[in-house]
Amino acid sequence: MPSNLTPGGNPAEVLPLRNIQLLSTIRYFVVEELRTARRFLKACDKSIDIDSLHFEVLNEHTAPEQVTRMLAPALEGNNIGVISEAGCPAVADPGADLVAAAQAADVQVVPLVGPSSIIMSLMASGFNGQSFAFLGYLPIDARARAAAFRQLTRDIAVRHQTQIFIETPYRNNRLIAELATSLPPNLKLCVACDITGPDEHIITRPLAWWRSQRYDYAKRPAIFLLYS
Amino acid sequence: MPSNLTPGGNPAEVLPLRNIQLLSTIRYFVVEELRTARRFLKACDKSIDIDSLHFEVLNEHTAPEQVTRMLAPALEGNNIGVISEAGCPAVADPGADLVAAAQAADVQVVPLVGPSSIIMSLMASGFNGQSFAFLGYLPIDARARAAAFRQLTRDIAVRHQTQIFIETPYRNNRLIAELATSLPPNLKLCVACDITGPDEHIITRPLAWWRSQRYDYAKRPAIFLLYS
Numbered sequence: 001m002p003s004n005l006t007p008g009g010n011p012a013e014v015l016p017l018r019n020i021q022l023l024s025t026i027r028y029f030v031v032e033e034l035r036t037a038r039r040f041l042k043a044c045d046k047s048i049d050i051d052s053l054h055f056e057v058l059n060e061h062t063a064p065e066q067v068t069r070m071l072a073p074a075l076e077g078n079n080i081g082v083i084s085e086a087g088c089p090a091v092a093d094p095g096a097d098l099v100a101a102a103q104a105a106d107v108q109v110v111p112l113v114g115p116s117s118i119i120m121s122l123m124a125s126g127f128n129g130q131s132f133a134f135l136g137y138l139p140i141d142a143r144a145r146a147a148a149f150r151q152l153t154r155d156i157a158v159r160h161q162t163q164i165f166i167e168t169p170y171r172n173n174r175l176i177a178e179l180a181t182s183l184p185p186n187l188k189l190c191v192a193c194d195i196t197g198p199d200e201h202i203i204t205r206p207l208a209w210w211r212s213q214r215y216d217y218a219k220r221p222a223i224f225l226l227y228s
Numbered sequence: 229m230p231s232n233l234t235p236g237g238n239p240a241e242v243l244p245l246r247n248i249q250l251l252s253t254i255r256y257f258v259v260e261e262l263r264t265a266r267r268f269l270k271a272c273d274k275s276i277d278i279d280s281l282h283f284e285v286l287n288e289h290t291a292p293e294q295v296t297r298m299l300a301p302a303l304e305g306n307n308i309g310v311i312s313e314a315g316c317p318a319v320a321d322p323g324a325d326l327v328a329a330a331q332a333a334d335v336q337v338v339p340l341v342g343p344s345s346i347i348m349s350l351m352a353s354g355f356n357g358q359s360f361a362f363l364g365y366l367p368i369d370a371r372a373r374a375a376a377f378r379q380l381t382r383d384i385a386v387r388h389q390t391q392i393f394i395e396t397p398y399r400n401n402r403l404i405a406e407l408a409t410s411l412p413p414n415l416k417l418c419v420a421c422d423i424t425g426p427d428e429h430i431i432t433r434p435l436a437w438w439r440s441q442r443y444d445y446a447k448r449p450a451i452f453l454l455y456s
Contacts, residue, residue, distance in 0.1 A: 013246045014341045091350050091357035100354030103418075103432040111348035113242045113424065119347050120339035122319050126328030129319035133361040133389065161361065190331075196341065204331040 011044045014196050019112045020044045026081040028073040030056045032094050037083045058082075058094050067097045074107045088116045117223045118164055121192035124202040125162070127227035132162035138175075146182075153183055156228050163226045172217040175224065180211040183226070190225040193217055239272045242424050247340045248272045254309040256301040258284045260322055265311045286310075286322050295325045302335045316344045345451045346392055349420035352430040353390070355455035360390035366403075374410075381411055384456050391454045400445040403452065408439040411454070418453040421445055 011020060023044050031037035034057055041048050056070045074080050082089045082098065088111075089095035102109050118134050133155065138148045152163040167175045179189055185208040192202040199220075205213075239248060251272050259265035262285055269276050284298045302308050310317040310326065316339075317323035330337050346362050361383065366376045380391040395403045407417055418432040427448075433441075 012244070014244050016240070016242050016244055018241045088347055088351050088357075091347055095351075096354055096357050099352060100432070103354045109352040109354075109430055110428070111351040111423070111430070113341065113343045113348070115341045116344060116347045119316055119319055119344045120341070123316050123323075123339040124327060124337040126324055126331045126337075129316075129324050130364040131362065134359065136358040195339070200338070202337055202339070204328070 011040065014115050015044075016113050019114065022112070023081065024048065026079045027052070028054045028056075028078050028080045029083060030058045030070050030080055030095075030098060031083040032059050032085045032089075033057070036085060040083065058098060060094060062094070064097060068101050070098060071101050071105060071107065074102065075105065088114060091116065091118065115196050117192065117195045117221075120195050121190065121202060121223045121225055122162065122164065124192060125190035125204050125225045125227070127162040127188070127190065127204070127225055128160055129162070131160055132164060135163060135165040137167065138165055149179075149182060152226060153187070156187065156226060160228075165224050167222070167224065169217075169219045169221060172220065172222050173215070176210055176215065176217065179224075179226070180207045183207055185211065187226055187228055190227075191215075191217060191222055192225070193220050193222040195221075195223070197221075239268065242343050243272075244341050247342065250340070251309065252276065254307045255280070256282045256284075256306050256308045257311060258286045258298050258308055258323075258326055259311040260287050260313045260317075261285070264313060268311065286326060288322060290322070292325060296329050298326060299329050299333060299335065302330065303333065316342060319344065319346065343424050345420065345423045345449075348423050349418065349430065349451045349453055350390065350392065352420060353418035353432050353453045353455070355390040355416070355418065355432070355453055356388055357390070359388055360392060363391060363393040365395065366393055377407075377410060380454060381415070384415065384454060388456075393452050395450070395452065397445075397447045397449060400448065400450050401443070404438055404443065404445065407452075407454070408435045411435055413439065415454055415456055418455075419443075419445060419450055420453070421448050421450040423449075423451070425449075 023041060029037065034055055037055065038050050041050060041053075054073070058067065058070065071080070082095050084095055099109055122129055122132060135148070135152070139145050155161045156163060176189070176191065185206065187207050188204055189207055189210055190202065190204040194200045195202070251269060257265065262283055265283065266278050269278060282301070286295065286298065299308070310323050312323055327337055350357055350360060363376070363380070367373050383389045384391060404417070404419065413434065413436040415435050416432055417435055417438055418430065420430040422428045423430070
């Protein structure tokens with residue numbers, strides 16, 4: 001079961017040839033969204049006959065008991081390709097339940113090389129890559145959010161662990177302002193925006209800089225990293 | 229400063245065409261090892277004139293004050309390619325100091341798509357990809373190692389955080405035996421071995437299974453993941 005046939009801009013730009021060649025050998029797909037997955041397959045291979053392919057949709061609305069059923073073609077000896085929308089399947093994206101079912105059924109899982117905003121932003125941040133944590137979304141509730149801020153500050157100080165997290169894009173600016181005003185000003189924040197896209201922009205600056213600066217990341221895909 | 233032009237098997241198999249095309253436009257390289265970097269560049273592009281390129285070596289023996297000097301070509305407007313041996317530059321590999329210097333000097337850093345054993349093993353493990361930590365090497369000292377085992381067990385239980393770590397390859401079997409005997413048997417261990425290589429092998433099983441099973445990962449490149 002190969003996973004991560006995912007796009008992020010022009011497929012040929014950011015995906016190895018191997019992934020694109022594999023596509024034409026796969027007839028069963030589990031995808032996060034049908035429309036964009038079809039468009040992606042066409043962009044990879046114009047000669048592909050979309051109507052001959054089998055698609056299942058796996059997203060945050062999928063019931064767990066449906067997931068095991070999606071594995072059936074693999075149990076009969078077929079490859080299944082897993083495609084998620086904008087990241088690596090099963091990493092901050094749907095797919096992990098399907099992979100867990102495959103592992104439990106002793107179905108071979110083959111991860112494919114592709115863009116991961118987590119790793120790419122970490123590479124470009126200059127922060128510690130020997131120890132890091134991805135936290136997903138921080139809590140929204142004020143008290144839980146303050147506790148999360150305290151914990152990540154402590155994990156930077158005590159564990160020397162780079163802290164990586166995401167935010168709903170329309171709240172990006174508010175998150176940066178919160179970090180800049182409520183965390184120690186000597187911590188550094190890296191904002192990595194539009195990774196692999198035409199407007200890619202990745203900068204690391206002290207929180208004191210972010211506090212005094214104008215910026216606008218509203219509604220742009222971004223990932224945030226903190227370290228000392 | 230593009231980073232991650234790194235290999236891991238046949239370059240064309242695992243790297244996007246974009247990276248390989250970029251190579252021919254870069255004359256300054258900072259590499260972890262000279263010999264393998266030259267061989268990699270030749271494998272990517274047979275027509276490349278290696279003798280016309282400038283190489284600096286950046287590895288664990290490089291003094292920090294040397295790193296700033298390596299940035300000089302970028303300050304004069306040249307691209308610098310960063311190549312590490314077997315992973316993503318600056319992620320569990322040298323390079324982060326150079327990237328930090330680039331960020332401080334306002335030099336643009338462009339991460340390139342490539343294989344990351346951390347992300348690829350996480351994708352294939354079936355474990356939680358919404359929250360995870362990469363710990364690097366666990367401590368060797370017995371007391372510190374026991375404390376690390378306790379902490380990662382707690383971080384799985386309390387933070388629901390997948391724990392990812394590596395080991396010196398000749399100690400792989402000993403590490404698996406330690407985990408299987410000293411951690412709760414219902415935890416699951418994923419061993420991901422030879423990722424993107426011909427002998428790739430990624431399996432997730434309960435620690436109770438690892439306790440009763442024969443295996444041999446000695447001296448093979450592997451990464452380890454734990455979750456409940």
